[in-house]
């Protein structure tokens with residue numbers, strides 16, 4: 001864990017003066033690195049809006065089939081949708097087009113990762129307590145909307161992988177009891193894939209979802225101004241953070257990634273073909289946990305009142321994510337009910353001080369992580385030369401047992417660290433200096449623990 005440095009006076013060194021010049025404030029104890037994830041998410045969204053706006057000039061969301069006549073020779077004469085042909089044109093014929101596409105895609109991956117890390121920071125430090133409950137909900141909302149934007153965006157190029165995602169969406173919609181067939185018709189309009197789903201997703205993607213995300217961020221800004229930022233014990237409360245330097249750094253890293261790291265090369269995959277998907281295809285990282293859940297789910301399909309109930313799809317694709325996000329959103333309420341602690345305007349917790357919450361968080365991460373890893377069950381089986389069934393069964397058991405084990409281990413670690421802190425406060429910190437008394441006794445010198453806070457200080461054991 002990084003340490004919180006003591007407050008430095010501004011302008012002392014050239015580096016600090018330079019940092020000032022590009023807008024960075026001197027770091028104070030309240031400027032913990034973990035506070036930056038939220039800002040990084042906001043800046044990634046700005047990059048998405050700018051690069052997305054560029055792409056709309058060239059992208060055509062039409063699903064009508066045309067014969068590809070563009071510059072990519074291997075696909076000349078092939079029947080493709082206008083969406084695919086235009087994305088190919090952006091990638092290979094528009095100047096800067098490929099860079100913008102790649103920056104757009106990388107920014108998506110970083111945006112959702114930054115939102116997740118920010119949520120973890122809020123969770124483990126208890127930063128969701130009153131009056132910050134609405135802020136927590138906003139970030140959970142941004143997490144869900146980021147995924148929706150990523151999925152709808154991934155469909156737009158109408159390449160082979162987009163086709164795979166559409167087939168999955170069709171399967172999940174059809175599995176919904178009673179309304180499934182009707183909803184599929186509503187989404188695809190007649191035959192699948194039809195000609196309406198990509199234009200529909202296009203407007204969702206470029207207008208509805210970004211507008212809601214921007215709206216949520218505006219509300220968040222207002223909340224920050226009203227309630228101030230959360231802060232660690234003993235640290236000053238700072239005004240809302242905004243750093244042009246971090247913005248430039250985020251843009252720089254995303255541009256670098258877009259320049260050197262190829263992502264979604266649709267000209268290698270080819271156009272979408274119903275019922276076809278590439279071997280070894282994996283989704284973007286944020287969809288991995290759903291893919292894993294689907295892979296390890298037993299093929300249960302009981303007949304209820306003469307109708308098949310496709311639990312093998314419903315549970316992993318709707319119940320698991322629905323339950324996960326509902327519990328995530330409702331967690332502040334659940335904790336308040338269970339502990340009776342309203343926690344109004346308390347400084348942030350050290351994770352160890354809230355042992356049960358930290359253990360729950362670690363268990364939740366384990367659950368998510370195992371589902372995520374299960375999305376690579378075929379890769380594990382291949383690289384460890386074991387049977388796919390054995391690997392799948394491993395994940396089925398691990399996903400249930402793993403979180404329980406991690407919960408207990410984490411809780412005990414937290415309690416041990418708490419006891420260690422109490423011990424240090426009572427008897428001081430071991431210095432490693434051994435003194436010999438006049439009578440020949442050896443004793444270790446303990447430094448008085450005045451620097452150690454009684455409750456939840458953050459500098460006690462951050463080296």
Ligand code: HEM
Nearest residue numbers: 052053055056059101105108149150153154156206210264
């Ligand atoms: C809100 C956050 C957004 C996310 C997470 C997101 C994500 C994505 C992703 C993952 C793709 C597929 C990229 C690829 O082909 O490799 C995509 C495509 C696209 N996005 Fe976005 N996007 C967002 C916002 C926007 C906005 C605001 C616009 C327009 C103003 C936009 C316009 C487009 C267009 C036109 C495409 C299709 C072209 C292409 O695939 O290269 N996006 N988006």
